[in-house]
Amino acid sequence: MSDIRKVGVLGGGLMGSGIAQVSAAAGFPTVVREVSEQLCAKSRQSIEKSLAKSVERGKTTEAEREAALKNLRFVTALDDLSDSDLFIEAVVEDLEVKNKVWAELNGIAKTEAIFASNTSSLTIIAMAAASGRPDRMLGLHFFNPVPAMKLVEVVRTITTSEETERRAFQFVQALGKEPIRAKDSSGFVVNLLLIPYMLDAINALESNVASVEDIDKGMQLGAGHPMGPFTLLDFVGLDTAYKISEIMFTEYRDKRYAPPPLLKRMVLAGMLGKKSGKGFYDYSVNPPRVSSLGL
Numbered sequence: 241m242s243d244i245r246k247v248g249v250l251g252g253g254l255m256g257s258g259i260a261q262v263s264a265a266a267g268f269p270t271v272v273r274e275v276s277e278q279l280c281a282k283s284r285q286s287i288e289k290s291l292a293k294s295v296e297r298g299k300t301t302e303a304e305r306e307a308a309l310k311n312l313r314f315v316t317a318l319d320d321l322s323d324s325d326l327f328i329e330a331v332v333e334d335l336e337v338k339n340k341v342w343a344e345l346n347g348i349a350k351t352e353a354i355f356a357s358n359t360s361s362l363t364i365i366a367m368a369a370a371s372g373r374p375d376r377m378l379g380l381h382f383f384n385p386v387p388a389m390k391l392v393e394v395v396r397t398i399t400t401s402e403e404t405e406r407r408a409f410q411f412v413q414a415l416g417k418e419p420i421r422a423k424d425s426s427g428f429v430v431n432l433l434l435i436p437y438m439l440d441a442i443n444a445l446e447s448n449v450a451s452v453e454d455i456d457k458g459m460q461l462g463a464g465h466p467m468g469p470f471t472l473l474d475f476v477g478l479d480t481a482y483k484i485s486e487i488m489f490t491e492y493r494d495k496r497y498a499p500p501p502l503l504k505r506m507v508l509a510g511m512l513g514k515k516s517g518k519g520f521y522d523y524s525v526n527p528p529r530v531s532s533l534g535l
């Protein structure tokens with residue numbers, strides 16, 4: 241049983257909207273804070289669309305959809321979140337912006353409230369000081385798309401209390417998700433293993449081991465992965481993969497995490513994957529075909 245009653249979500253972008261949706265659907269009154277009315281409306285629309293799709297697919301009933309929407313509020317004023325028991329931060333991946341949010345929140349939040357960051361690549365401890373509550377600060381790392389992905393990494397720092405970790409763990413279970421425990425080291429569990437795997441695929445392509453399609457097919461049919469590494473890279477976003485690998489490389493100084501030159505060239509060329517219409521595959525045609533990379 242979770243002792244969390246109310247949830248505040250900072251940032252209503254891709255991840256924040258998903259997190260707010262699952263929180264509201266699990267019965268938690270949830271307030272989303274965005275920086276403008278327009279972005280509040282955008283977050284609401286994306287949640288409404290996602291819930292409608294879920295009803296269409298028979299995964300959510302009409303009554304559950306309505307109940308979830310009733311649990312949601314979208315605000316621009318931070319003060320409207322002051323009675324939250326748990327704050328989940330999903331603002332842009334920028335330490336300065338995040339720490340500004342934590343410092344402001346610390347001024348209005350209840351003493352016992354937990355602060356959780358959804359960061360993918362920053363260390364949680366780098367935010368603990370600004371939060372003013374290092375024992376009640378941890379990471380809750382959700383995966384995209386949040387409503388569909390079962391896993392949440394519960395990340396403890398060297399200062400997180402056992403009580404905080406336990407409360408966060410129970411909250412994740414109350415969402416119907418599967419929590420795993422991870423230490424506050426760059427990449428946590430999943431990216432620590434996934435990033436070198438995706439980078440290896442690019443290195444294999446540059447070494448002419450096989451084509452994009454054959455490497456994807458190899459890992460799908462030979463290792464049972466639902467999608468190959470290039471399809472996955474296009475889905476994650478090449479800029480995101482590049483940024484995470486750079487941060488991990490800086491942290492570990494290990495060439496396993498070094499972004500290959502081809503990845504950097506593609507980011508510079510604006511080939512960011514699905515979101516830009518072109519990455520390792522060209523999505524302007526149906527079905528997508530392999531992009532020409534001049535290899």
Ligand SMILES: NC(=O)c1ccc[n+]([C@@H]2O[C@H](COP(=O)([O-])OP(=O)(O)OC[C@H]3O[C@@H](n4cnc5c(N)ncnc54)[C@H](O)[C@@H]3O)[C@@H](O)[C@H]2O)c1
Binds near residue numbers: 255341381383
């Ligand atoms: N995209 C992913 O696959 C993924 C997966 C796991 C974790 N994350 C992490 O989640 C976080 C958010 O990523 P995203 O992909 O949702 O980004 P996004 O750009 O879609 O959303 C970020 C939102 O934060 C808002 N914002 C900025 N400053 C704010 C503030 N002070 N208060 C409230 N809102 C503010 C922006 O207006 C924007 O809508 C990042 O830390 C990222 O590393 C992303």
